[in-house]
Amino acid sequence: MSTYSRLRNLVHQAARKLFALLPKGKRHTIYRSFVDCDPEPNQRLVLKIAETREELEACFKLLHDAYVSSGFMTPDPSGMRVTIYHALPTTTTLCAKYNDQVVGTLSLIRESAIGFPLQRIFDLTNVRKKEGNIAEVSALAVHPRFRRTGGTILFPLMKFMYEYCTTFFDTRHLVIAVNPRHIEMYESLLFFRRLTSTVVENYDFVNGAPAVGATLDLKHAPDILREAYANKPLRRNLYHYFLETTLPNIQIPHRRFFTTNDPVLTPDLIDYFFNQRTTVFAELSDRKKTLLHLIYDLPEYRKVLPPLPDKQADSKIRRHQRFSVKCPAQLLSQGDEKAIPIEISEVSRYGFRARTSRKIPGEVWLTAVIQLGAQEVSRLTVQVVQGTDQDDKHYSGFRIGEPDLVWRKFVTALYQGHTHSDLDQATRFLS
Template sequence: MNISNTLSKPLLACLPAYVRRKIIRGDLPDFQTDLDGVTFCRASSAEDYISCFRLLHDVYVEAGFIQPSTPPLRIIPHHSDLEAMVLMGCRTDDQGENMPIYTASLFPDNEQGLPMDTGFKRQVDVLRNQGRRLVEVGCLASHPLYRKGDKNIPMLGNRMILLHAMNTLQADDLVITVHPKYLKIYEDILLFEKIGQISSYAYVNNNPAVALRQDLHTWAQRLKKIYGKKPIEKNLHHFLFESGSICNDLPLGEEKKVVEKSYGYDMKHFVINSYLTDMQACLIPG
């Protein structure tokens, strides 16, 4: 089953919201917690970071979210933050090589702020003023060959994001900006709440964007209310919260040296610094 095909049916937009949601939620795929040859983890080596940033660049260029760059990597200033992490999904090919097919980044809120502050600072400040710890999900990309079909790749990515945000970063809320065409997936299926919308977002080449928020303290309860009585293979609550988990990372209270090693901090900065050096070289006449 292809969720995107279901959401794109013109009739859905004409139906009452409760009818549309019932159809969409009833047409979900069978969730799989393990896919042959596919692994999900945090990026930790220079090769990991380069492959994720290249995948992100290529997907965003294809979507019209950014202009092509040299070298072909999508790196944003917030990637340099100590707590920021890059997550990835890989498929092992016939030669035993890992090919990145999914990536997402998590950016905890701190004095540097969040990437979405460029377009939605007022909305984000409302949550900050409540004393909530925010983590932004950004830099999401799936390889074109694995973007269609039953959506198990992005759903497993969602589970990885949830576990890291809750267990490692101890977040109260996930926040994210998405293109309006993806809004129904986040609102109707994943139960995100819209907190803002703009028609032009400079961060993604002036495309429109919607800001969303997910309260991590109530998410499980709300998912269980909607999906709890469905068969286990279609139970999104069970899939995200009860179907097993990846290993927990080091808590934030560990000493800085240990945390830097855990998060691949040195490798990430090696890649970022190399990228900046290459960019500067491109600006110098040969």
């Protein structure tokens, strides 16, 4: 490194330290002064859903290089960052292309049986109280050539994300898990609010880097943005940019039916990315392999999914220790206006047994809202696996998709024998 480069780095480090000493409100004001959103981007810029093998591969490669350079992952032989969440039909990958080259990408991961990454380390109870679907904003990367160009790619990509979520993706709440170095950008520009004041010091999804969780309620975002940017010139006004500007660069997805997601992965694409180019499927746990088969319950997909565990392995999965409880809960299904009350009598890590007021159909995913304690509420994606009648009462066994943080803490406390007020202390290692 040259003397000039070393000197420049020292100056930048000193400036960051001085900036960090400013009051939070002042720092956020300075961040907003840097906004520069062009209402008429270059026509060579196109924003669309990544749907072809070439587009998806370019997104995954861009993401890989960005994560490796930031220390968020070790280099993968494929040169791509591909996760199990990219395989889900409820995940949409957006891309920005300039001169037909992918220069920006982000993925929107909506809830499914496998959930989304940050629910393992952050409690979403307060977000769920407001109702509405949740999607995690993940896998954001911008090509190095455009990182210092005043948001030439980032702001159009963010606008596309906002329009897609509010118009097509049936999403009210966005959640993010970002490195502490970047959280103030989201807080100051878009008014994300932190899920907790503490930092998770070791987030395994990004190679053990620290993470901060935050959320944005899209229902109230227009009013917040309008007030914050009311007196700003148009190029620095994100309210005007997100809600009043039309970008012809955005290619709106064409849908035949009134669906709320845009699955693009054909069996061939799944086989290419998750079997041939990477080892994502091969490294899945038996439980997640089973969940994947339940999500893609079609013959043409089964051929490319990882083999299901044999009966012996499956029996081992089911032999989790069970605990006797008495927890009130409700089952909700899409399109069913009335919740079904149930009472849970036994729980394990990935399932529970409950008394139900009526027979619950199998082979459909339901939402279970479970009162685990006076202040602890878990919301899980579940499916009936067996039902029995006993003394004019109906009992059902349920499998859980991906447990949320509240459920994980609850069951861990049971395993450790801590079921009283020190639950948080007994499970502090989880967060």
